[in-house]
Amino acid sequence: MKFKIKHKINSIISGVLICTILMLSLSGCKGTEDICELTSQAISYISDGVSSLINSSETTMSSAYEDTKSTSPQSPSHPSKVQKQTPSSITGGLQKIADDLTQNNVKLNTVQKLADAPNTYTYIHQREGYNYLSDTVSRELYNKLLQSSYKVAASPNTQGYYPIERVSIPGYRISEAQLRVIITAFLNDNPQIFWLANSYSYSYGFSGTQVQLYSVAPQSQINTMSQEMNNKINAIIKAMPSGMNEFDRELYLYDYLIKNCVYDDEAVSNQNIWQAFSAYGALINGKAVCEGYSRAMQLLSSYSGLHCMLLTGNSKGTGHMWNVMKINGNWYHLDITWGDNESAIYNYFNINDTAILQNRTIFPTAASLTDAQINGSGGGNSDQYNLAVPACTSTEQNYYKVKGIRIGDLSSKNDSKVVNALTAVLKAKKPSVSFYIDEGTDFDGIVAGMTTKSPYKVSTYFTMANRQPGVTNKIDLSQIRYLDDKINRGITFFLSYK
Numbered sequence: 001m002k003f004k005i006k007h008k009i010n011s012i013i014s015g016v017l018i019c020t021i022l023m024l025s026l027s028g029c030k031g032t033e034d035i036c037e038l039t040s041q042a043i044s045y046i047s048d049g050v051s052s053l054i055n056s057s058e059t060t061m062s063s064a065y066e067d068t069k070s071t072s073p074q075s076p077s078h079p080s081k082v083q084k085q086t087p088s089s090i091t092g093g094l095q096k097i098a099d100d101l102t103q104n105n106v107k108l109n110t111v112q113k114l115a116d117a118p119n120t121y122t123y124i125h126q127r128e129g130y131n132y133l134s135d136t137v138s139r140e141l142y143n144k145l146l147q148s149s150y151k152v153a154a155s156p157n158t159q160g161y162y163p164i165e166r167v168s169i170p171g172y173r174i175s176e177a178q179l180r181v182i183i184t185a186f187l188n189d190n191p192q193i194f195w196l197a198n199s200y201s202y203s204y205g206f207s208g209t210q211v212q213l214y215s216v217a218p219q220s221q222i223n224t225m226s227q228e229m230n231n232k233i234n235a236i237i238k239a240m241p242s243g244m245n246e247f248d249r250e251l252y253l254y255d256y257l258i259k260n261c262v263y264d265d266e267a268v269s270n271q272n273i274w275q276a277f278s279a280y281g282a283l284i285n286g287k288a289v290c291e292g293y294s295r296a297m298q299l300l301s302s303y304s305g306l307h308c309m310l311l312t313g314n315s316k317g318t319g320h321m322w323n324v325m326k327i328n329g330n331w332y333h334l335d336i337t338w339g340d341n342e343s344a345i346y347n348y349f350n351i352n353d354t355a356i357l358q359n360r361t362i363f364p365t366a367a368s369l370t371d372a373q374i375n376g377s378g379g380g381n382s383d384q385y386n387l388a389v390p391a392c393t394s395t396e397q398n399y400y401k402v403k404g405i406r407i408g409d410l411s412s413k414n415d416s417k418v419v420n421a422l423t424a425v426l427k428a429k430k431p432s433v434s435f436y437i438d439e440g441t442d443f444d445g446i447v448a449g450m451t452t453k454s455p456y457k458v459s460t461y462f463t464m465a466n467r468q469p470g471v472t473n474k475i476d477l478s479q480i481r482y483l484d485d486k487i488n489r490g491i492t493f494f495l496s497y498k
Contacts, residue, residue: 029290029320030263031338031359094180095199113150114192114230120242121249121305126298128309129185132387137172138182144169145186145213149193152219161197161214170208177371179211184366185387188310191295192302194229194278195222216274225280232283237303246327247397249304250334250350257296257336258344261286290337294321297336301325312386315360325350330394343431343494347485349399353392355487365389400490404436410449410457415464422465425495429473434492447484447491458482458493474498 133139148165156162174182179202187196197214204210215222240252264287267276275281275292282288282296294310301308307326311333312319322335333356335348348356356362366374366385376382395401405421407414425433435450437443450458459477466474479496 029268029315029318029337030340031315094183096176096201114226114233120237120240121303124302124305124307126189126191126302126308128307128388129187129189133182133185137169137174138178138185141167141169141174141179141182141209141211142186145183145211146190146193149190149196149213152195152215152217152222154219156218157214159199161199161216162218164196164213164215166210166212168207168210172208173204174202174209174211175371176202177374179209180374180382181366181387183211183213188387191279191299192229194280194295195225197274225284228284229280233300233303236283236300240304246306247350247402249306250301250325250327251399251403253297253300253304253306254334254336254339254349255344256300257282257293258340261288261293261296261340263287263337263340264289264292290321293336293340294323297323297334309388309390311362311389312384313360313362314384320360322348324390324392326390327397330397331390331392332394332397333392345483346399346403346434346490346492347483347488350397350402351392351488352395352398356392358487362386362389395488398488398490400434400436400485400488404434404490406436406438407446407450408438408441410446410455415460418461419464419468422461423468423471426465426468426471426473426475429497430495432492432494434490437489437491439489443486443489450491451482 130139130142133142144167148167151165153162153164179200183200187193195215195217197216199214200212202209202211217225236253236256240249244252261282264273264276264281267273267281267287267289273281275285276288277291277295278288279292279296279299282292283299288296298308298310301323309324310321311324312321314320320337322333322337324331325334326332327350332350332352333348334350335356338348339345363384363386366387369385374382374385405418407418422433437446449455458480462475462477462480465471474497476496476498481494482491483494484491
């Protein structure tokens with residue numbers, strides 16, 4: 001995504017820097033973030049050249065997001081009784097369509113499953129949705145749907161869908177509300193089955209409950225797409241270094257998706273682009289919306305030995321999906337969509353409930369709703385619920401806390417430690433560097449002292465790092481941009497090199 005200048009703030013101090021506020025130009029469920037850019041109008045260096053003085057207007061950096069475009073206020077991924085959409089769409093929640101007993105009188109072909117990736121890490125089956133289902137009947141239907149999803153009709157029905165094999169639960173009449181919960185659990189656990197439409201049908205008879213899901217593509221196309229997915233996943237996992245801890249595996253996948261996928265603005269308003277809502281869109285097409293980013297992360301996490309769930313909520317009236325990750329025994333929120341930019345943003349990498357609730361609401365659990373609310377018949381939005389919502393209370397694996405250069409004060413005693421860390425960043429020519437401001441210190445005061453007030457330590461640090469032996473990649477001090485994150489006590493500087 002490109003930066004778009006929103007407004008410019010001129011310094012109130014004569015002959016100093018201008019601070020330009022840049023707004024990420026994002027759309028749909030993606031947010032916006034203010035980034036401060038320090039452009040070079042006047043930089044005064046102390047005579048020895050080691051320290052430098054950067055004067056700028058004082059600017060409070062906002063971490064609030066704005067939605068520049070709006071999709072439906074409903075989440076794109078959970079059950080909802082809505083009117084018929086374009087057959088290829090998987091957005092807008094599950095839709096019930098008319099059950100047609102003749103639609104299974106077509107040839108069913110078995111589609112290819114995704115192959116195993118290299119055994120670098122132990123594969124994890126994401127089962128949080130399954131575990132949410134507490135009774136044996138619901139779990140039986142879940143398992144039957146899993147098996148039937150690989151048997152897809154060769155020809156579409158009159159509505160344009162490709163029926164998959166109908167499943168039956170003898171002797172039980174499962175309510176529509178419970179059917180929706182079961183199907184949601186199944187879809188949320190299985191991003192590898194990327195061809196499923198957002199439609200289902202069911203019927204009751206002497207034999208119990210019959211349920212059918214649908215594909216957006218025929219068996220032949222699915223096989224070709226599955227082979228593409230196999231090759232891509234194999235390449236990603238094979239390139240992942242062995243011996244990584246859970247945090248570093250998560251970071252590897254996060255950075256990969258941000259580098260190789262862009263937000264699909266067109267798909268926000270064109271629901272024919274069903275791939276953007278799937279792992280296939282993110283991994284093969286390199287274009288996705290929040291659902292595609294989240295499902296791709298979940299799929300890659302399985303191959304990387306990481307527990308990963310999907311979570312949905314609302315931000316400024318727009319439905320949104322992100323991940324929750326289990327790292328070293330604790331759950332954290334991870335939002336790749338809002339981290340995707342020219343350089344990765346880490347304000348939403350392993351954050352707790354307090355931080356995520358600053359700018360969004362999390363949909364309630366299905367267990368807290370009535371059947372009528374789940375169905376939408378009681379006036380509620382049937383797609384606005386989650387299944388399990390783990391408590392995210394830890395900050396130990398927050399990005400800034402793990403990877404940020406720690407700052408406790410701005411005295412010169414810390415210069416050597418900081419410069420050594422920055423030297424490694426410059427030698428690797430990394431696009432950004434982050435700092436973690438120690439708890440119990442004055443966050444605002446330290447950030448100001450690094451960027452806009454004396455002692456202007458950011459210039460001291462970068463100037464000293466530029467002069468270290470072996471550093472050939474020099475930072476352009478006139479093009480430093482930064483983004484602070486007070487609630488997570490972090491600040492990231494985006495670097496340009498001469």
